[in-house]
Amino acid sequence: MAENQAKVAMETSAVEKQPETRTETKEAPSMVRTKRIMVAIDENDSSFYALQWAIDHFSNLLLTTEAVQGGTLTLVHVQSPFQFPVGPGFPTAAVYASSAMVESVKKAQQEASTALLSRALQICRPQKIRTETLALEGDAKEMISETVDQLNVDLLVVGSRGLGKFKRAFLGSVSDYCAHHAHCPILIVKPPKELTK
Structure with missing residues (x-):
């Protein structure tokens, strides 16, 4: 009888140690974190070459699919702030601009941007990727770097103008x-030699 009680105790402890079975409902797989690629655009053809290069090589990161x-x-385009020329031939005390002139120059800069x-955008449109534009004013180097931080950019693409060491x-x-x-x-996307000539 003592043997039977020991058997029962062993069977009970074996049952107690079995893992519990839980029924879990699977949620839909979460979307992969959105990537943000920023391309700096200016008047030079090298920036448009860099944009096309980025689209050609990274469109798989930008396209929306069922799982991603x-x-x-x-x-982003950064316009330099308007400043009157100052220097020889342009005495600072003699240069005064009317508000209409300043507004006219600013409007022309905005139209250029x-x-x-x-x-x-015309280059991006055929790819059907989500695109946004930013027109900023200030020092291009500083504004681009600040915007990268503010928008949590994953990759910054810029064109190289091929400036020599002196310039x-x-x-x-x-x-x-x-x-x-x-x-x-x-x-930094270097343009082909045809664009740098």
């Missing part, structure tokens, strides 16, 4: 500055 919510392609971004030293290079200050990977 497509990314966003952000096109709109035209550039429209041209860039780069005096003018500064947007791509060089962004490579050191933007807090995301940066891709």
